[in-house]
Amino acid sequence: MKKLIGLFYKNLFFNNRLFACLAGSVVLFIFGFFFPWLGIIPRLAFWIVVLLVILDLLMLYRTSNGVFAKRIAPERLSNGDENELGIYIESFYPFNINIGIIDEIPEQFQKRDVWFKTMMKPREHKQILYLLRPTRRGEYEFGFIRVFVKSPLGLISRRYNFEQTEILPVYPSFLQMRKYELMAISNRLTDIGIKKIRRIGHSLEFEQVKNYVSGDDYRTINWKATARHSNLMVNSYVDEKSQHVYCVIDKSRSMKMPFEGLSLLDYAINASLVLSNVALLKEDKAGLITVSEKVGTVIPADSKYTQLNKILEVLYKEKTRYLETNMEALYTTVRRVIKQRSLVVFFANYESLPALQRQLPFLRRIAKFHLLLVVFFENTELKTLSEQPAKDVEGIYIKTIAEKFAYDKKLMVKELASHGIQSILTSPQNLTINTVNRYLEIKAKQKI
CATH class of the missing domain: 2.60.40.10 (Immunoglobulins)
Structure with a gap:
């Protein structure tokens, strides 16, 4: 019984309307003291409020589970x-x-x-x-x-x-992954900013001989099949399949930097998941390597149905660490695990040119055996500062430093290009689009 009474009081709350009615009754009592002609009106108003409260209680508590x-x-x-x-x-x-x-x-x-x-x-x-x-x-x-x-x-x-x-x-962002998956299936990747790439040459993967339609390349006409069918017939080719695509994610302290609530590591993880899914849809093989002061998870490239779930479960648990990346261990792992020429997409963050130069010897070694694509981030806050007009001496100093860091990022792109290493310098919010775009460009130009 005590428990029921306790629950009754615990779940009963007085509303502002009740306090307003009680305040009105108090005002009437005060006026009744100065104006005797009000008589029983204050008492009558008070008891009306009490009756309404009882009626409200009955209405709410008459039904046990309302x-x-x-x-x-x-x-x-x-x-x-x-x-x-x-x-x-x-x-x-x-x-x-x-x-x-x-x-x-x-x-x-x-x-x-x-x-x-x-x-x-x-x-x-x-x-x-x-x-x-x-x-x-x-x-x-x-x-x-x-x-x-x-x-x-x-x-x-x-x-x-x-x-x-x-x-x-x-x-990791599986909703984003599904969005890109639907776009890739319906060939509508251009709708989300992924540009259409002009193909150079033909793939070596022959698909079928089909009837010529307007727009087909004249160079693909199959003259023997044309003679047999008395109609123009052309050879149809498809993109090469079963190429290896590895996402390598840097988990060092530089990837801890936040942007719109997410760390750069989270952006890299989301982009890796989407890229792996698109690669599997293109019938390539997707793999994953994570690294910090030591090599973390290694998932060999595969095109099995369960590969994406395996990558998703691994990325779910990844966290940033607080030491610098061990590039020597990464290079050794790449040489040991990746046996054929592959596309290696390395997600990292470099805030200064010396930071890149410390890792450059190992990046050059990896680029000798594989097509290496280094993806790193623009510092959008510094970019915003560099574009704002300076109003005083302190503003000039801040603007100069911000412009210097932004210029260093451009120098990093040129430094990598001078050694034959492709790169993407992107803001975090455009990371996924730019990465998938570059993958499709590389695949269309048959560089792997």
């Missing part, structure tokens, strides 16, 4: 993307109610204002949708769903608590 709520969430969340979640709510009251909902989202989001308000008719059910954008991989714990119900009188609220604690893992 509402039902349930969180609708995916099995996992996508890092850096807007993930859609929902709350299903159903009313069992025979009258209209006003509802306020609190969903106890994980502490990683640092949000204390997740409050949804709605009105529900008798026996109505609704679904409330909202978006969450995680910026860190790992496990996110959701708590209770708390529903506050008000009757049409609106004097008090009854709280319902629905225990739905669950832990959702946040994986």
Whole structure:
């Protein structure tokens, strides 16, 4: 009995409308002291408020289970993307109610204002949708769903608590991966900024002999088949398949730098996942190597159906470390694991020219045996500072330093090009598009 009474008081809340009514009663009592002609009006008003409160209690507590709520969430969340979640709510009251909902989202989001308000008719059910954008991989714990119900009188609220604690893992951006996957399947990669590459020459992969249609290259006409069928026939070629594409991710402290809530490592992981998926769709073989002061995970290139899930599970657990990259260990691993000429996409971050020059001897050795593509990041904050006009001496100093760092980035691109190493200097938000674009360009020009 004591427990039921405790729960009753614990889930009972007074609303502002009740306090306003009580304040009005107090004002009437004060005026009644100075104006005796008011008579019993103050007492009558007070007891009316009391009766309304009792009536409100009966309306809310007459139904034992007046509402039902349930969180609708995916099995996992996508890092850096807007993930859609929902709350299903159903009313069992025979009258209209006003509802306020609190969903106890994980502490990683640092949000204390997740409050949804709605009105529900008798026996109505609704679904409330909202978006969450995680910026860190790992496990996110959701708590209770708390529903506050008000009757049409609106004097008090009854709280319902629905225990739905669950832990959702946040994986690298698989939503972004699916978007690029659909684009690649439908050949609509140009719609998202990936330019169309003019093909040079023909692939060695013969597909079939087909009828000539307007636009086919005259050089592919098969004259023997044309003579047999009395119609122009052409040879059809496809991109070479089963080429090896390795994503190498630097996990050193330079990749810890944040940008729009995500670290550079997270951007590299998301781009690696998308690139691996596109490579598998193009029937190439995708592999992965992670490195910091020592070599981390090594997944040999493969085109099996389970390869993408294997890469996803590995990338889910990767974290930045606090020592510099051991390039000698990386070079040894590349020579040991990658047996044939492959495309090696190295995701790193260089903030100064000497930092690149320390690693350059090993990059040159890797480039002797494989097609090496170095992907590193623009410092967008410094770029913004360099473009702002200086207003004082301090501003001139800051602008000069920012321009110097931006110029160093351009020198890095030239330094790599002078040694025959391709590179991409990109902002974090354009990393995926630029990387996939370059992969398609390399494949179209048959450089692997």
